Amino acid sequence: MGIVLNNVSFNIIDDISLEISEGKITYIIGESGSGKSILLSLINGNLPLEKGNIVNDKKCGILKENFEDSFFCNTVYQDMFFVFKKNGIRNCDKKIWKASKIVGLRESILNKSFFDISKGEQKKIALAILLSLNPEVYLLDEPFRNLDYASKERMINLFKMMKFKYGKTIIIASSDTDMALREADEVICLKNGKVIFKGNKFDLFTNMKLFEKSNLVLPKLVEFTNLVKDNKGIDIGYRDDISDLMKDIYRFVK
Secondary structure, three states: OOEEEEEEEEOOEEEEEEEEOOOOEEEEEOOOOOOHHHHHHHHHOOOOOOEEEEEOOOOEEEEOOOOHHHOOOOOHHHHHHHHHHHOOOOOHHHHHHHHHHHOOOOHHHHHOOHHHOOHHHHHHHHHHHHHHHOOOEEEEEOOOOOOOHHHHHHHHHHHHHHHHHHOOEEEEEEOOHHHHHHHOOEEEEEEOOEEEEEEOHHHHHOOHHHHHOOOOOOOHHHHHHHHHHHHHOOOOOOOOOHHHHHHHHHHHHO
16 A cells, blocks of 8 residues: 545645555646645654645655755764664765765865865765665655756666665656656646645646646647647657657657
């Protein structure tokens, strides 16, 4: 069984009931202030419920969008070592180097202060720590923000590996619909603390009337296929991968 929310309310979150599937990548999308981050914190048990309950027997780990208050040592290495020791992780030195390599963190970063490095590098550190704690459920708040293209690709491949190889459940809160189209097995769309859609991503992104309620930007691939259909009368279908889309275009042109 996945994670079940029964009539959950807190702050802007208003009477939400749903089940998040186990072993899948689920995107919680919505505009700023829709309740995405609060919902992740509720699932992680960081906030008290005003109403309802959450059924979840899995170990969760959360990557918050703002996590600066978790770091206070002189160097990144010392921060990571402290967290690992606190959580009973053995062979801390080895685990730090291994985790850093997995997320693409440069070795020189480990000797710097957390506050002297870029936002993107900070996010890699936080994710490296989360990976080492090895939760069954990953709760990720805007994990791609402040990352360059290469780092995003590394993260995408990492999340896919965690799902397919280790059966991890990955829940991502984001306003990035391009990433949601590309990565999600299922999508939950929030609007003012309420669920306005839950299900297959194509059912959301191809329903313009429903999608307009979200106030989000349409994924570029969907926008392109809509333009081709409207201007050229060619229905090339909807794809979540640019390579598949190009093959479809070639098939029609040919």
